[in-house]
Amino acid sequence: MDYGFVRAAAAIPNVKIADCVFNVEHTAQLIKEASSKGIQIVAFPELGITGYTCGDLFGQRLLLEEAENNLGDLLDMTSSHSILCVVGMPVQADNQLFNAAIVFQHGKILGVVPKSYLPNYKEFYEERWFASAHDTNCNEICLCGQEAPFGNKLLFRSGSLVIGIELCEDLWVPIPPSSDLCLNGANVIINLSASNELIGKHDYLKSLIKQQSARCMSAYVYSSAGFGESSTDVVFSGNGIIAENGELLAESTRFCMDEQLIYTEIDIERLQNDRRQNSSYMSCRTGKDNNYRTVKFELPTTQVNLLSRKIGAYPFVPSENEKLSSRCEEIFNIQISGLAKRIVHTHTQSAVVGISGGLDSTLALLVCVKTFDRLGISRKNIYGITMPGFGTTDRTYRNAIGLMKFLGISVREISIKDACMQHFKDIGHDVSVHDITYENSQARERTQILMDIANQVNGLVIGTGDLSELALGWATYNGDHMSMYGVNGSIPKTLVRYLVRWVAQNETNDDTRKTLLDIVDTPISPELIPADEHGNIKQKTEDLVGPYELHDFFLYYFLRFGFRPRKIYFLALHAFKGKHDSAVIQKWLYTFFRRFFSQQFKRSCLPDGPKVGSVSLSPRGDWRMPSDASSDLWLTECKSL
Template identity: 45%
Template structure:
């Protein structure tokens, strides 16, 4: 299967469809269902669900018991079965049918001319405007076995799952309307039995506020079940004698909304989304209590699996789901503001607890004028404010070396002064020259040799001074290195950004830090003077400033060495949070970053930095990420200091989210990438 196909990467396309119903005209309704089904087929859909009693109309009341209606439903079902032979999607269609002396409200599951199964509604509402028990029987009391219907024989039961043999992880379950309004919906047991895509075909007349309740139930069920949940309600054409209908359709995945339709449509429409079956499998595998719950739920053992072959398409169908360019940084402004509020206060809360519990008098921090140390300093200032301590108890040093620019040093001084901390400048160059001379390094003889020793002498001296200053001032060293640097090993072991007494940034990725600083400015956490300095720092090139640049030469760039943090944080998120294969991460990265115009950018993201990355670049930088993350940097993470977990995407603390051997290697990840991702 080609690299561009969504089905190659563990996705399945799902549609939740609504139609304009013609009451008591099953043939006409079947024709509309087939028209929509053909559209779904053309878009490579695996499953298309239609509303409750879609063939007859939900709102026909006692007409459900008329033989003429039931005969016409069976004839229409036969039409659907025959027409489905040339269609790919599994069709889940609501209908009334006769069985064992009663009428049942069922979901017919149809695929390529087969009636895979018939699932009756379990819970029948008889309150307020509902009188379903007057016409139909509850499915949980129906005789077990097969049903002969529309010229086909199929299982008739509430506990049926439908499993695609050729799409790993695509296992369907359907329930009907009221079934998910009860405290323990059938879909919960179905999920424990293995279902990954839960369908709800619904009638559900609308009243004020009900749509939001449906959304809440869909979201909650998808999150609790670690599943996709597709919901479709009856819409136009249903009788408005006593109630009205809104045709709500939406698809959720593990608590996240993937797609929804407009409400109150005049005709047929559908929500369509690509469900990530790998993501659901990984979540269930990691969350062991999910399987523990299965072991304590007898109903989960009662389900029967019905196999089918989908024959998924090999074409490039695009990807019908939102993919954030910055998975740690939501593009939605309200959500981003909420995330920044929580992240900043998690950091502040972590630091205040450490200071109080350990009876720490002062904080010592190195301030370079770059993003990471700036953010750590404004976290420290807020922590001191909350504790009622003077900000002068923060002892801040800027420690210029051989490549420190006037801009960053100036920003450091301005920020320290604006915040009112105790600021110092300590020039490390004399001590560095002495150490390089003691080592016999070529630089001490006037040679322009800027190797790793030259760089780390500076990083090490800064850390030496900070730790001794902490002894002198009776304080602790506050770390500044971030999650992205820890992932890439872009920190010097035992010194520099890797070591401190407590690191507030250890759980914050580089791509989020700039937005946290913007939020601090916008929310008025500090004075206007502080805000102006923070704005200047946001425009600073990310650089370790360890290697001098000659005239006309660009300054040392971190991203030229380890890759764009925008891409590397993307790779980190899907590696750490979900354990995806490198080829899938590359596929997702191409969908997120392949086109500047596709999708949304975070608020206030600079236009000049809105760039695209072709697959060739993604593959290149992903290989570097894999080599650095799996190949050699774990030993630095194994010895990292304490610091709070911040992002839901995970942390790299060996005491928290991430445990791995320090002597591992990256071979199998790099081989998978090279084998399955084309070079261009």
């Protein structure tokens, strides 16, 4: 597997009911097309060789023999292709007829999986013709002159890829066979189906597939009968759906009269990581039947140079606009609830926030305002402190003052220049040398002011630093690194911008909205270095440590899935194609890992703050790392890219 990806497809061929020759010809054509696209696994609909809606024709010996004969032809026609194929047909065994999936490769049948649960209600009459997999003890079958394993407890393995098979109704029962298949190792489930269309059924079907793939932490490849199966009282729309751990990766066009081949890449490494991380996953296997047989095969190799699945550049930000609004509201509610609990617990009625006119302090202030409103505490008990320094620009100063006034909090302005000048004199630092001492002295002076004012008003200092800054260590130790409660500690920089913009878009006060939108458009800067000759921000964070959109992308895939630099680099090339070239991505990826490892000591003593998403760096929660861990493995791989 290249980068841990397997390319899988759901095929929906043209079908003529009871015309095995026609059906096999079209199945073979799609197999050859799939093979030419580098697809490694392809699934076809239920009973596709004969057609699903044959009815009592399934009792005709001629049809059953022709199905087997034409399966033999299909094996011959595709024997030169190494793609793993799964097709459906009626199979005779143990003096019974079974609705089965045939798994084959290179002209060899690897296994035959009969359907476990037969629908026999309303428009379905499968028990009229077929027996359930539960009604036989047959373990082997002779088909097309080949001996092959037979049963519903077969697993098909190639390295870390393990495939399990279920058929249509198997998915709809309370405990689908795929649940046990996955507990016994399957990470890709293939479902051969012939599910007819009804109003609202499609949405329910998609929810079933997504939920089952999420519950099993697996991929789910679903192929259902199309236009050619529509007959008498039922209509089939041709549903091809591929999901991975609750996420829909690809789907066919419904009610299309042409045959279709939909495919995407399944990330086996990602699924393995989630299963390893979830300590309760394998505990479900206790007391279960583990009598599963494994059939080994060799997955065809393919170059995954270009992914067909979408890799979003902003993994922390919902891509759908309608979801973005509800997600922003949910995030605010988590932040508000966390801060409200801390305020109630400490019996304080005041909060102190340093306001710079930048994104992070703006978000922290908005959370404070909404929290105090919800608790019924006057906004005047929020003390916004703006502390102009050597690098403060008119733009950020005006926005800081304006925002505080528009929100109706208590405003205080305390310049740090004189205090810092005295400090430089005390420690013998040349004020013209704008080094790390020059910068960090300002950050620590500001923190001292906030802490002391919090003592004066019997309040809490609310931290403003975000997740991205914590990952890079872009915080002054015991300066802006410290607070009494950090409301933004689980919010990455890319998401902070969206949250502030969302508040602006929903703000009824024009002055507040205008100020918030200008803050969103202001370059990110700690403003610790004097402005340029035009009074504009000279010290831009992203010029120094790299684009936050890249670092947030690196952070997400490193922490959430445990991916190595090589794979993160590969994904970033796809996500930022046309925006960041390979040299830029490699440069900042190296910077990310260098800083992430060297700055762990700052994260080891973080103040409390609410966990918001699936990625957190709290030493009491998601991330426990030695402060002195070596970064050599990761940096060496970064250099080799």
